[in-house]
Amino acid sequence: MAPELKLSELAIGASAVVRAYPKSGEAFLRLREMGVLPGTTVTLVRTAPLGDPLEIKVRGYHLTLRRSEAAHVVVEPAQTAG
Amino acid sequence: MSAPGQPAGPSRTPVYALVGNPNCGKSTLFNALTGLKQKVGNYPGVTVEKKIGTAYSQHGLPLTVIDLPGTYSLAARSPDEAVTRDVLLGRRADTPQPDRILCIVDATNLERNLYLVHQILDLGRPVILVLNMMDLAARSGMEVRVGRLEHALGIPVIACEAVNGKGLIELKLAMSRPDLPLSRHAWDIPAAIAPAVTELQASLAAGEGKSPLIARAEALLLLTDQDSVRVAGSTPLNARTTEILRSWQERWAGQEIDWAGILVGSRYDAIGVLAANAVQAGPPAGRTTSDKIDAVVTHPVWGWLILIAVMTLIFLSIFTLAEYPMDWIGAQIAALTRGVKDVMPAGDLRDLVTDGAIAGVGTIVTFLPQILILFFFIGLLENTGYMARAAFIMDRLMSRVGLNGKAFIPLLSSYACAIPGIMATRTIEDPKDRLTTILVAPLMSCSARLPVYLLMIAALVPGDRVPLPTKVGLMLLMYALGTFGAFGFAWLFKRTLLKGAPPLMIMELPPYRLPGLKDVVLHMIQRAGLFLKRAGTVILGISIILWFLTTYPKGPGGVVSIDHSFAGAAGHAIEPLIKPIGFDWRIGIGLISSFAAREVFVSSTAVVFSVQNFNADDAHADLTPLREALRNAHWPDGRALFTPLVCLSLMIYYVFAMQCMSTIAVVRRETNSWKWPIFQTLYMTGTAWVLSFIVYQAGRGLGF
Ligand SMILES: Nc1nc2c(ncn2[C@@H]2O[C@H](COP(=O)(O)OP(=O)(O)OP(=O)(O)O)[C@@H](O)[C@H]2O)c(=O)[nH]1
Numbered sequence: 001m002a003p004e005l006k007l008s009e010l011a012i013g014a015s016a017v018v019r020a021y022p023k024s025g026e027a028f029l030r031l032r033e034m035g036v037l038p039g040t041t042v043t044l045v046r047t048a049p050l051g052d053p054l055e056i057k058v059r060g061y062h063l064t065l066r067r068s069e070a071a072h073v074v075v076e077p078a079q080t081a082g
Numbered sequence: 083m084s085a086p087g088q089p090a091g092p093s094r095t096p097v098y099a100l101v102g103n104p105n106c107g108k109s110t111l112f113n114a115l116t117g118l119k120q121k122v123g124n125y126p127g128v129t130v131e132k133k134i135g136t137a138y139s140q141h142g143l144p145l146t147v148i149d150l151p152g153t154y155s156l157a158a159r160s161p162d163e164a165v166t167r168d169v170l171l172g173r174r175a176d177t178p179q180p181d182r183i184l185c186i187v188d189a190t191n192l193e194r195n196l197y198l199v200h201q202i203l204d205l206g207r208p209v210i211l212v213l214n215m216m217d218l219a220a221r222s223g224m225e226v227r228v229g230r231l232e233h234a235l236g237i238p239v240i241a242c243e244a245v246n247g248k249g250l251i252e253l254k255l256a257m258s259r260p261d262l263p264l265s266r267h268a269w270d271i272p273a274a275i276a277p278a279v280t281e282l283q284a285s286l287a288a289g290e291g292k293s294p295l296i297a298r299a300e301a302l303l304l305l306t307d308q309d310s311v312r313v314a315g316s317t318p319l320n321a322r323t324t325e326i327l328r329s330w331q332e333r334w335a336g337q338e339i340d341w342a343g344i345l346v347g348s349r350y351d352a353i354g355v356l357a358a359n360a361v362q363a364g365p366p367a368g369r370t371t372s373d374k375i376d377a378v379v380t381h382p383v384w385g386w387l388i389l390i391a392v393m394t395l396i397f398l399s400i401f402t403l404a405e406y407p408m409d410w411i412g413a414q415i416a417a418l419t420r421g422v423k424d425v426m427p428a429g430d431l432r433d434l435v436t437d438g439a440i441a442g443v444g445t446i447v448t449f450l451p452q453i454l455i456l457f458f459f460i461g462l463l464e465n466t467g468y469m470a471r472a473a474f475i476m477d478r479l480m481s482r483v484g485l486n487g488k489a490f491i492p493l494l495s496s497y498a499c500a501i502p503g504i505m506a507t508r509t510i511e512d513p514k515d516r517l518t519t520i521l522v523a524p525l526m527s528c529s530a531r532l533p534v535y536l537l538m539i540a541a542l543v544p545g546d547r548v549p550l551p552t553k554v555g556l557m558l559l560m561y562a563l564g565t566f567g568a569f570g571f572a573w574l575f576k577r578t579l580l581k582g583a584p585p586l587m588i589m590e591l592p593p594y595r596l597p598g599l600k601d602v603v604l605h606m607i608q609r610a611g612l613f614l615k616r617a618g619t620v621i622l623g624i625s626i627i628l629w630f631l632t633t634y635p636k637g638p639g640g641v642v643s644i645d646h647s648f649a650g651a652a653g654h655a656i657e658p659l660i661k662p663i664g665f666d667w668r669i670g671i672g673l674i675s676s677f678a679a680r681e682v683f684v685s686s687t688a689v690v691f692s693v694q695n696f697n698a699d700d701a702h703a704d705l706t707p708l709r710e711a712l713r714n715a716h717w718p719d720g721r722a723l724f725t726p727l728v729c730l731s732l733m734i735y736y737v738f739a740m741q742c743m744s745t746i747a748v749v750r751r752e753t754n755s756w757k758w759p760i761f762q763t764l765y766m767t768g769t770a771w772v773l774s775f776i777v778y779q780a781g782r783g784l785g786f
Contacts, residue, residue, distance in 0.1 A: 021343065023338075023340040023342075023343060024342075026159075026583065026586065027586050027588060029157075029306060029342055029346075030159065030586065030588050031588060032342065032343060032346040032347075033154060033155040033157065033197060033306070033346055034154060034194060034588065034590075035193060035194045035197065035350060037343075037346065037347050037350055038343075038347070045373075046376075046380060048380065048474050048475055048477060048478060049380065049381070049382040049385045049386060049475055049478075050475075050478035050479065051478065052477070052478045052481075053474065053477050053478075053487075053587045055380075055474065055591060059191070059193045059194055060190070060191055060193070061191045061194060061590060061592075062590065062591040062592075062593075063588065063589070063590055063591070064474055064477075064587055064588065064589045064590075064591060065586075065587060065588050066477075066481075066584075066586070066587045068584070069586070069588070
C-alpha cells in the first residue's frame with residue numbers, strides 16, 4: 001500500500017485517491033457535495049501564485065481550496081505516475 | 083395549485099423554475115427563452131435578484147419562467163442559495179411554487195451537475211433536464227447519450243447549446259407538453275439514516291401540512307443543511323422537527339456515524355451509475371485550452387502582470403472612455419437648464435426645476451457612463467471565467483485581513499463607485515465576509531472624490547512653481563490612505579464585530595468561455611437599471627431637498643442668500659464641531675451639501691464663496707477663479723481659511739467620511755436593516771474626524 005499523505009502535501013501534478021475525511025465542518029460538507037468523497041481521485045493542478053489556495057481537479061472539473069482545509073484530507077497517492 | 087404532472091388550468095400560466103449549477107449557462111438559456119421579456123427585481127426582505135420572464139409555448143401560450151440563483155446543492159450556504167431552495171420547496175409566500183422545474187446541467191461535467199438534479203428529483207415535481215454545452219462536450223470527444231439518460235431517469239432530456247440557440251425548439255416543445263412524466267429514478271435512502279428521515283418526514287408532514295414527497299425532500303435536506311440558512315421570507319422549522327433532528331444528530335455523533343457523508347456518498351454512488359451508463363468519455367484529454375490559458379494567467383509572474391494589466395485597462399476605460407459621454411451629457415444638461423430658463427418665468431419654481439431637479443438628474447446621469455462601463459467589465463470578467471482566477475490569485479493577500487479572494491473585485495470596483503462594488507458583493511457566500519466587504523468598500527476612493535481632491539490640491543499647492551510629482555504624490559497618498567483604511571478596518575471587523583470561522587475558498591474554476599456579447603450587455607443594462615432605481619431616486623430627492631435648504635429662508639429683500647438659508651444655519655450650527663479640524667461654517671455647508679454626491683462639494687463651494695460664472699458641469703472648468711476665491715477666504719479674525727494644512731485636513735476628511743446618501747441607501751437595501759448603514763456612517767465619519775483632528779492639531783502644533 002502506498003504511503004498516506006495529506007492532500008496539501010501532494011506534489012504538483014500528482015494524483016491521489018481520497019481516503020480519510022473529517023466528518024464535520026462546513027468546509028468538508030461543501031467539499032463532499034462538490035464531489036470530493038472518500039474513494040474519489042483528485043489531482044493537484046497547481047497552487048496560486050502566493051502558494052495558497054490550491055487548485056485540484058476532481059471529476060473532470062477544477063476546484064480551489066485552502067491549504068488549511070487540504071491539510072485535513074488524507075489521500076493515498078496513485079500507484080502509477082499520472 | 084395544479085397537481086404535479088397535470089396541465090395547469092387554462093386560467094393560470096404554468097410556472098417553470100430554472101435551476102442549475104453556477105456557470106452552466108443558466109442565464110444564457112434564460113435570455114434565449116424569454117428574450118427581452120424579463121423583469122428583474124428583488125425577493126422582498128433579501129437582496130437576492132429575482133428574475134422572472136415570459137416564454138411562449140409552441141402554441142403561443144405564455145409560460146412564466148423564474149430564473150433561480152445558481153447553486154451546487156439545495157443545502158443552502160448563502161442567502162442566494164436559500165432563495166433557490168425555498169422557492170423550490172414552496173416556502174416563499176412571495177413566489178408561486180413552480181409547477182415544473184427546468185434543470186440545466188453542463189454536459190461536460192455531468193457528475194457534479196447531477197448532484198443538484200438528484201436532489202431536485204426528490205421533490206416529486208415534473209422535471210425537464212437540459213444538457214447544455216453539448217458543443218463543448220462534443221469537442222472534448224465525449225459522447226453523451228441522451229436517450230440512455232432519458233430512459234434511466236424517465237424524464238425528458240434535451241440536448242442544447244444555449245449560446246447559439248440550438249435545442250431551444252425541442253426544449254419549448256417539451257415545455258409545451260400538457261403532461262410531463264415524473265421521474266422513475268429509484269434511489270434508496272441509506273439504511274443508517276432511513277429511520278431518521280422517516281421520522282422527520284412524518285413530523286414535517288403532520289406539523290406543517292406538507293405533501294409527503296416535499297416533506298421527505300426537506301427531511302433529507304435537513305441532514306446536510308446544518309446551519310439551515312434562514313432568510314427573511316422562509317418559514318421557520320417547528321419545534322418538534324428541530325427536536326427530532328437534534329436528538330438524531332446526538333445519537334449519530336455518539337456512534338460516530340457520519341450521516342452527512344453517508345447521504346452525499348450514496349447520492350454520488352447513484353450518480354456514478356447514471357453517468358457511467360450515459361457518458362462515453364473521450365480520449366484522455368491532454369491539456370485543454372483552458373489549462374493552457376491558466377498556465378499563463380495563474381503563473382507566479384505572468385499572473386500578476388495580467389491581473390494588473392486587466393485592472394489598468396478597466397480603470398483606463400472607466401476614466402477615459404466615460405469622459406466623452408459625460409461631457410456630452412453635461413452639455414445637454416446645461417442646454418436643458420438654459421432652455422428651461424428661457425421658457426419659464428423667473429422665480430422659485432423655475433429655480434426648483436433647474437437647480438433642484440435638473441441638477442439632481444444631471445448628477446445621476448453623469449455617473450451613468452462610468453457605471454455602465456464598470457458593469458460591462460464585471461459581466462465580461464464573470465462570463466469569461468477570469469473573475470474566479472482573480473479571486474484565486476488574490477485570495478492569499480485578502481486572507482491576511484480575514485477576507486477571501488472573492489472580495490477583491492467588489493473592493494476594486496469601489497474605486498470607481500462604491501455602489502456597484504457593494505452590489506457585486508453578492509458573490510461572497512459567507513454573510514459575515516460579505517458584510518465586512520460592504521462596510522469597508524466605501525473607503526476606497528471613488529471617482530466622486532476626485533474633483534474634491536483636485537480642488538484641494540490646487541488650493542494647497544497653488545501655481546506652477548510646485549512640481550507635478552508633488553501633486554501626483556498627494557493624490558496617490560489619498561488613494562493609499564483609503565485603501566489601507568479599508569484593509570485595516572476589514573482586519574479589525576473580522577477580529578471583533580464579525581468574528582467567524584476563517585472564510586472558505588472552495589470555488590469552482592470554470593473553463594474559459596467566449597461570452598455572448600448580448601448576454602453581457604443585457605446584464606449591464608439590468609444592473610444599471612437597478613443602480614438608477616436605488617441610487618438615482620436618492621440622489622434626486624437629496625438634490626431637491628438641498629436646493630430647498632440652500633434657498634429658504636431668503637435673505638433681506640427676498641434675495642436668495644446661502645448665508646441666511648437653512649443650510650447656512652446648519653453650517654453655523656456644526657461649526658463648533660468642525661472648528662477643531664480647521665473648518666468654518668462655509669466649509670460646513672459644503673460638507674452638508676455634498677451628501678448627494680461628494681463632487682457637489684465643488685459646485686456648492688463655488689456658490690458659498692460667490693464665484694461668478696463657475697460651471698461645475700463642465701468637466702474642464704478652470705479651477706483658477708475658485709482657487710483664488712478660496713485663497714481670499716478668511717476667518718473673522720483675519721486668518722486665512724484655506725491654509726495648506728486645512729486643505730490637507732479636508733482631503734483626509736473626504737477620504738474617510740461617509741459622504742454619500744446613495745451608498746447609505748444601497749447598504750440599507752443590501753443588509754436589509756438600518757443598523758449597518760448607521761454603524762458604517764458613524765465609524766467612517768468618526769474616523770475621518772479623528773484623523774483630520776490629529777493632522778490639523780499636530781500641524782498647528784508644528785507651526786503650519
Ligand atoms: N460553448 C458554449 N458556451 C456556453 C453555452 N451556454 C452558455 N455558454 C457560455 O458559458 C458562460 C456562462 O454562462 P452563463 O449563462 O453566464 O452561466 P450561468 O449559469 O448563468 O452562470 P452564473 O451567472 O454564474 O450563475 C457564458 O460565457 C456563456 O456564453 C453553450 O451551450 N456552449
